[in-house]
Amino acid sequence: MKQRAPLTLAAVTAALAAVTGIASLTAPAAPAADGKKTAAARMPVERSTLVCPAPSSSDIADTAYTSYTPGAAPGAKAEAKGTGKGAARLTGATKEAKAVLEPKEPGKPVGATSSGSEAPALTGTAEGVLAPGWTVQQTTKVAVGRARGVLGTACGVPGTDFWFPAVGTSKGREDYVHLTNPDDTAAEVDVKLFGPEGPVKAEPGRDRITIAPKSSQRLLLSTLAPDTQLADVTAHVTTRSGRIGASVQVAEDGVGTDWLAPSTDPAGSLVLPGIPSDATSVRLVAFAPGEEDADLSIRLAGPGGSLSPAGSEALHLKAGMTASVDLKDVTRGEAGSLLLAPTDAKKAVPVVAALRVVRGSGAKQELGFIPASGSVGARATVADNRTGENATVLYVTAPGKADAKVRVTASPGTEGGEPESKEIQVKAGTTLAVSPPPAPSGGKGSYALTLETLSGGPVHASRTLTLPHEGVPMFTVQPFTDDRSTVLVPKAVQDLSVPTE
Numbered sequence: 001m002k003q004r005a006p007l008t009l010a011a012v013t014a015a016l017a018a019v020t021g022i023a024s025l026t027a028p029a030a031p032a033a034d035g036k037k038t039a040a041a042r043m044p045v046e047r048s049t050l051v052c053p054a055p056s057s058s059d060i061a062d063t064a065y066t067s068y069t070p071g072a073a074p075g076a077k078a079e080a081k082g083t084g085k086g087a088a089r090l091t092g093a094t095k096e097a098k099a100v101l102e103p104k105e106p107g108k109p110v111g112a113t114s115s116g117s118e119a120p121a122l123t124g125t126a127e128g129v130l131a132p133g134w135t136v137q138q139t140t141k142v143a144v145g146r147a148r149g150v151l152g153t154a155c156g157v158p159g160t161d162f163w164f165p166a167v168g169t170s171k172g173r174e175d176y177v178h179l180t181n182p183d184d185t186a187a188e189v190d191v192k193l194f195g196p197e198g199p200v201k202a203e204p205g206r207d208r209i210t211i212a213p214k215s216s217q218r219l220l221l222s223t224l225a226p227d228t229q230l231a232d233v234t235a236h237v238t239t240r241s242g243r244i245g246a247s248v249q250v251a252e253d254g255v256g257t258d259w260l261a262p263s264t265d266p267a268g269s270l271v272l273p274g275i276p277s278d279a280t281s282v283r284l285v286a287f288a289p290g291e292e293d294a295d296l297s298i299r300l301a302g303p304g305g306s307l308s309p310a311g312s313e314a315l316h317l318k319a320g321m322t323a324s325v326d327l328k329d330v331t332r333g334e335a336g337s338l339l340l341a342p343t344d345a346k347k348a349v350p351v352v353a354a355l356r357v358v359r360g361s362g363a364k365q366e367l368g369f370i371p372a373s374g375s376v377g378a379r380a381t382v383a384d385n386r387t388g389e390n391a392t393v394l395y396v397t398a399p400g401k402a403d404a405k406v407r408v409t410a411s412p413g414t415e416g417g418e419p420e421s422k423e424i425q426v427k428a429g430t431t432l433a434v435s436p437p438p439a440p441s442g443g444k445g446s447y448a449l450t451l452e453t454l455s456g457g458p459v460h461a462s463r464t465l466t467l468p469h470e471g472v473p474m475f476t477v478q479p480f481t482d483d484r485s486t487v488l489v490p491k492a493v494q495d496l497s498v499p500t501e
Helices: 009-020
Strands: 037-044 047-052 062-068 086-092 099-101 110-115 122-128 135-142 149-154 161-167 173-181 187-195 198-200 208-211 215-220 233-241 245-252 256-260 270-275 279-287 294-302 305-307 314-317 322-328 336-342 352-359 366-371 379-385 392-398 404-410 420-426 430-434 447-456 460-466 475-480 486-493
Touching: 047 135, 047 245, 062 086, 062 099, 062 379, 099 110, 122 135, 135 379, 149 366, 149 379, 149 460, 161 173, 161 245, 161 256, 161 279, 161 352, 161 366, 173 187, 173 208, 173 233, 208 215, 245 366, 270 279, 270 352, 270 366, 270 392, 270 475, 279 314, 294 430, 314 322, 366 475, 379 460, 379 475, 392 404, 392 420, 392 447, 420 430
Parallel strands: 149 256, 149 475, 256 366, 270 460
Antiparallel strands: 037 486, 047 122, 062 110, 062 135, 086 099, 086 122, 135 149, 161 233, 173 215, 173 245, 187 198, 187 208, 187 233, 245 256, 270 336, 279 322, 279 352, 294 305, 294 314, 294 336, 352 366, 379 447, 392 430, 392 460, 404 420, 404 447, 460 475
């Protein structure tokens, strides 16, 4: 029997949402035991946990960490326990590790740095007013060597299921999946690979790993099947017990290195936001878990609208097999976002996807990745933005049929300053490149950008951070995703209605 990648309940729900337009499903409020009705109030979360991978194995790596909590979330009631108080602490992923970052209040970013190859993976928790929307960015620069480049990643929420399209096991590639356990009990982890012909058979025992409590491990993906060399692979990381943070560090001869964040959960339609205007090579890698093949239309949303790339208008995905499309220099001087949708709206098969993006040419090329990402939702934040010519570029996409309005707010810098905000309109089916985006006034240091959806259809966004070095356009791309800073909490209300017989 042919092995298939398992399809989670979350993936099925996402696929249904893609067809019906349902963003979330909430059960109706049920009567309380005392006869009162219940209503749901949106309240700030009171605790957030993040995990950061070990930044680099290079002795000349320089890493910056930036922590930021935006403050009160849009639409949240200010009634949560602990309002006005909070604590956050990011430490090395060991029981004896010292604190690396300890933010003190919302609205003020804090930073820290480390050097060399000894910087550990990090875990941390924020509570009270520091929890809603807590964001930590890790940015590493390696000036020379095979691992040279800018590596950026937003520290992730621990989970149990991660998809990584666009990894590789071919000669010249070194792709390590980093697995970090933030908890006090061990985590049992499975790592499965799927190539163009389906599941890649791993050597016995290599694809199952135990991550000890409060610890981190990295696994070279090519060692799972040493005799199989594949340029485009999808990795599926799941836990049998416990939860982990997972991310993949890719190093490729000639084009540098960067982090590949997980794709959003499998869905019938996907958005891959923010391909730089000067991209010289773009390759789409996609995968359909489950039992059904997927037929997708490919469109590029640019500043003037959406169009199908010539010769790459569609993609057929066989179930359980990774497929890729070479889109070359698809942006042709204008920034854009890739939109994937079912060719038949009545048959939306859940898929995952990511883009491998190269900037520069010859010996001065640099590699980055853009995974499919969820929408900004009510609010989303990316930290560690920097001023300077084209250092930070913000890309905002409205993939649907409705225009959208968003508010962009720059926090103070890590060394002071005042926040700045700007409202922008994004036309339906387009991508708007904001360069430069708002920046704090009178401040120094890196800063955070927060997006809030004000009106219109769904919005997807990313930012590119470029730190050139000796003519190499070293860069990294981080998507904005809903910060999930609020939760629906049932609340009892008095029923004053007159009963009828």
